[in-house]
Amino acid sequence: MIALAIATLLVRECARCHPAEAKPHPATSMAHAMEAPADCGILRTHPRLTLKKGKYSYRIEKNLYIVSDGSASLTFPILWAFGLGDAGQTYIFEKDGVLHESRVSFFRAIDGLDWTLGASNAPPANLMEAAGREMGKQDAAQCFACHSTRAASLLVAGVQCERCHGSTDAHLATLAPMKKLGRADAEEVSTFCGQCHRTWAEIAGQGLLGVTNVRFQPYRLTNSKCFDVDDKRISCVGCHNPHQELDRNDADYDVKCQACHAGGKAGAKACKISRANCVSCHMPKVEMPGSHYRFTDHQIRIAKANDRYPN
Amino acid sequence: MKEAVEAQQSGQFEQAIRNYRLLLEKYPRIAEIHSNLGVALAGEGRYADAIAEYQRALAIKPDPQVRLNLGLAYYKAGQLPLAVDTLKKTPRGPQSLTVLADCYLRLGDNKQVIDLLTPVQKADPENAAFNYLLGTALVRDGQIAQGQIVIDKILKNGDSAQARLLMGTTKMMVNDFAGALEDFGKAIKLDPKLPEAYSYYGQALLSTGDQAAAKKAFQRELESDPNNFDANLRLGVLLRQDQENDEALQFFRHALEIRPKDFGVRYQIATLELAKGQLDQAQRELESLVKEAPTFTEAHVSLATIYFRQKNKAAGERERAIVAKLNAERQANSPAVKAER
Numbered sequence: 001m002i003a004l005a006i007a008t009l010l011v012r013e014c015a016r017c018h019p020a021e022a023k024p025h026p027a028t029s030m031a032h033a034m035e036a037p038a039d040c041g042i043l044r045t046h047p048r049l050t051l052k053k054g055k056y057s058y059r060i061e062k063n064l065y066i067v068s069d070g071s072a073s074l075t076f077p078i079l080w081a082f083g084l085g086d087a088g089q090t091y092i093f094e095k096d097g098v099l100h101e102s103r104v105s106f107f108r109a110i111d112g113l114d115w116t117l118g119a120s121n122a123p124p125a126n127l128m129e130a131a132g133r134e135m136g137k138q139d140a141a142q143c144f145a146c147h148s149t150r151a152a153s154l155l156v157a158g159v160q161c162e163r164c165h166g167s168t169d170a171h172l173a174t175l176a177p178m179k180k181l182g183r184a185d186a187e188e189v190s191t192f193c194g195q196c197h198r199t200w201a202e203i204a205g206q207g208l209l210g211v212t213n214v215r216f217q218p219y220r221l222t223n224s225k226c227f228d229v230d231d232k233r234i235s236c237v238g239c240h241n242p243h244q245e246l247d248r249n250d251a252d253y254d255v256k257c258q259a260c261h262a263g264g265k266a267g268a269k270a271c272k273i274s275r276a277n278c279v280s281c282h283m284p285k286v287e288m289p290g291s292h293y294r295f296t297d298h299q300i301r302i303a304k305a306n307d308r309y310p311n
Numbered sequence: 312m313k314e315a316v317e318a319q320q321s322g323q324f325e326q327a328i329r330n331y332r333l334l335l336e337k338y339p340r341i342a343e344i345h346s347n348l349g350v351a352l353a354g355e356g357r358y359a360d361a362i363a364e365y366q367r368a369l370a371i372k373p374d375p376q377v378r379l380n381l382g383l384a385y386y387k388a389g390q391l392p393l394a395v396d397t398l399k400k401t402p403r404g405p406q407s408l409t410v411l412a413d414c415y416l417r418l419g420d421n422k423q424v425i426d427l428l429t430p431v432q433k434a435d436p437e438n439a440a441f442n443y444l445l446g447t448a449l450v451r452d453g454q455i456a457q458g459q460i461v462i463d464k465i466l467k468n469g470d471s472a473q474a475r476l477l478m479g480t481t482k483m484m485v486n487d488f489a490g491a492l493e494d495f496g497k498a499i500k501l502d503p504k505l506p507e508a509y510s511y512y513g514q515a516l517l518s519t520g521d522q523a524a525a526k527k528a529f530q531r532e533l534e535s536d537p538n539n540f541d542a543n544l545r546l547g548v549l550l551r552q553d554q555e556n557d558e559a560l561q562f563f564r565h566a567l568e569i570r571p572k573d574f575g576v577r578y579q580i581a582t583l584e585l586a587k588g589q590l591d592q593a594q595r596e597l598e599s600l601v602k603e604a605p606t607f608t609e610a611h612v613s614l615a616t617i618y619f620r621q622k623n624k625a626a627g628e629r630e631r632a633i634v635a636k637l638n639a640e641r642q643a644n645s646p647a648v649k650a651e652r
Contacts, residue, residue: 136520138552187619204634205612209642223635229619229627311638 010149013168014161021243022161028245029084030159034147037063039157040081042089042106051104051113054123056130058104058113065093065102067131074131076100080157082147084108087215087293090116092143093132099140100132109292117290146196164192164242181237187229193236194218209311214286220298223310226260226268227300233259250277257282312344319351327351342372349380358388375402386410389538389569391418405438412444416451417540418570424448436464443473450480472502479511488518504535510542522549540569544576556583574604582613590617608637 011031015022025031037043049060059066065076076093083089083105091102103124105116116133124130135143144151149160162168165178181189191199198216200223213219218236221227227234239256240246247253257278260268271278284303285294297303299310315330331348338344349364365381368374379401385394391414398411408431415423428445435441446461458481465474479494495512498505513528529546532539547562560583566576577600584593597614601607615630 134520136522138522139520200631201612201616204631204638205609207608207638207641209638222631229624311635311642 010156010160010162010168013172024244025161028243029086030242032084032157033082033159034144034157035081036157037078037081040089042085042108043078043081046106046111049106049113053104053115056124056127060091060106060113065091065131067103067127069127069130072127074127076131078102080147082143087291087295088117092135095128095131095134099135101135101143102132103130107292114292115290117288159196181235181242182232184235185230185232186227186235186238189232189235189237190218190222197236211286211288211309213311214288214295214297214309215291217296217298221300224298224300231260231265233265250280253279315347315351319347319354322354324351324354328355340371342368342374342377345371346374346377346380349377349384353380353384353387358384362388379407382407383410386414389565391538391569392571405440409440409444412441412448416444416448417538419540419573421448421452425452425454432461439465439468439473443477446477447480450477450484453484455481455484470497470501472498472505472508475501476505476508476511479515483511483515483518486518488515491515492519506536507532507539507541509535510539510545513542513545517545517549522552525549537565538569540566540573543569544573544579547579551579551583551586556587559583572603574600574607574610578607578610578613581610585613585617590621593617594621606637608634608641611637 011022011026032041035041043060043063047061049058051058055069057068057070059068060078063078065078067074076095078091078093079099080092081089082092085106085108088105088107090105093100093102101116103116103119104113106112107114119133141151144155146159148158149156149163156162164181165171170176171178181192184192191201194200194202194216197218200219203213203216203219221234221236224234232238233256239253254276258264258275261270261278262275263270271282273281279296281303282300283296283298286297286309287294301310312330312334315327315334318324318330319327328348328351331344331351334341334344335348345364345368349361349368352358352361352364361384362381365377365384368377369381378397382394382397382401385391385397395411395414395418398407398414401407408427412424412428415421415427424444425448428441428448432438432441432445442461442464446458446465449455449458449461458477462474462477462481465471465477475494475498479491479498482488482491482494492512492515495508495515498508499512502508509528509532513525513532516522516525516528526546526549529542529549532542533546536542543562543566547559547566550556550559550562560580563576563580563583567573567580570576577596581593581596581600584590584596594614594617597610597617600610601614604610611630611633615627615634618624618627618630
């Protein structure tokens with residue numbers, strides 16, 4: 001509750017001068033990328049979540065995470081909920097001062113629990129391993145850096161204004177202009193958003209092949225034939241307004257595509273099939289195994305049936 | 312001379328060094344004095360000075376024992392390529408073979424160790440040092456079954472730190488990190504001074520996600536052997552993750568002294584320069600790296616980043632196309648895709 005209160009205060013401060021950006025932001029998914037259990041809508045609307053996998057049974061009840069192997073059980077208070085459930089909501093708990101990631105996550109598509117992504121690969125050796133994965137310090141720092149604001153000092157849940165624009169304190173003290181993504185080129189924006197959504201360099205360097213990289217949008221977008229580092233129209237913020245909730249209506253993006261493909265850019269051909277709902281064909285939805293979610297593939301292309309997933 | 316030799320034999324190296332230097336003022340062309348002075352200097356850990364004296368001795372009179380000492384001094388000073396060049400010119404005896412094999416091992420040249428020691432080990436199958444070095448090289452070269460035969464020979468003599476280290480290395484090769492961690496822990500308990508034990512322990516800790524403990528393990532390895540390549544490299548990487556870039560660079564530079572051509576270290580140094588905004592330096596290093604290792608994907612990735620930051624769009628896109636091609640080739644050769652065909 002305290003985390004939510006601080007987030008609200010910070011945003012309210014920004015909204016005094018920047019109402020168009022700051023006021024709608026608290027309703028976005030990014031603003032709720034991390035929630036305290038008391039503020040978590042999923043935990044509130046699902047007072048009892050259960051899952052049985054092999055000899056282990058899992059229960060989330062009254063903000064407690066309970067794991068049992070039939071003869072013994074472990075109970076941990078949930079500290080934080082990461083994500084909003086579309087592609088999973090995972091829970092963070094503590095054991096002996098060390099943060100752990102829950103082995104099960106909530107998935108909206110099945111309205112219940114299933115393995116956290118990647119957790120099914122290694123069968124647990126004991127009850128503690130069945131409960132979750134120990135997060136190394138570096139690992140935890142990376143998770144909180146993306147799911148919260150001021151992660152290194154006063155932890156504020158979710159991605160709030162400061163996470164992208166820099167320190168509010170410094171801005172209020174000097175009124176110096178803050179970082180504005182709208183002025184950056186496509187490459188700079190991709191690198192910036194890629195801090196959390198993963199940059200092309202990070203994924204290409206890992207050689208992370210296969211459909212699991214579909215969730216790393218800046219990487220996928222950079223691989224698109226039409227990606228032009230100098231062209232703001234193909235940057236992340238060229239299509240998405242991070243101050244507002246994601247627009248899920250395909251047709252709303254047509255104007256973005258046609259900014260180039262209706263004569264606006266040399267060499268950008270017009271589609272022979274249709275001028276409506278471009279993204280429904282050219283950015284196909286791809287299900288990542290285990291995610292219970294169909295991600296929009298940001299590698300813009302002429303996608304043909306039975307084509308291999310392009311890396 | 313007698314006083315100097317006696318001082319040296321009783322471990323009073325400083326005294327011996329003073330005496331030899333006095334003698335050299337009178338007899339600068341006597342090779343034995345230079346050579347003995349080299350030994351005394353090496354006894355004090357002053358390897359650079361020792362190397363200079365051995366070289367002077369050899370210039371006056373070639374002597375295989377002095378050459379061996381020179382090779383050992385290079386080895387101790389961490390100048391492994393020079394140690395190899397020198398030791399290759401010495402007559403083959405157990406000591407020169409062992410040190411030469413260990414140099415190859417530290418340089419990551421496992422095949423050379425196997426070629427060097429396989430015939431020797433057949434002639435002397437109970438030699439523990441040969442068995443250990445050969446077993447390690449075989450395991451690191453992926454010849455697990457052959458390595459296991461050598462490990463069994465070591466195990467015949469009871470549980471030992473060397474055997475545990477080798478068993479752990481084998482387990483690392485097959486991604487059994489928890490098992491490897493246990494073996495390395497036992498190796499350290501049996502012999503905390505066993506070369507590379509802490510380095511491998513650190514690598515197993517890294518693989519099981521305990522970076523803080525891994526960092527300490529690498530530091531312990533470097534306390535006893537500052538020339539351990541892996542400990543230098545991996546400690547550098549961990550320090551870099553903690554944003555301690557200057558300290559990380561020191562370890563990378565030392566790793567590069569040990570293996571001057573190692574692509575991995577050169578890449579780490581270049582990306583560190585990139586992180587510090589030294590784009591021109593990083594670009595030069597990466598361009599030379601991809602020339603020597605054209606399929607080094609990560610280097611092309613970083614090079615693309617540099618070109619784009621320098622607003623060199625054409626070069627950046629060229630590098631990205633190379634990365635896409637390399638990744639596509641890797642994907643086409645992946646077991647899953649091959650099985651599909």
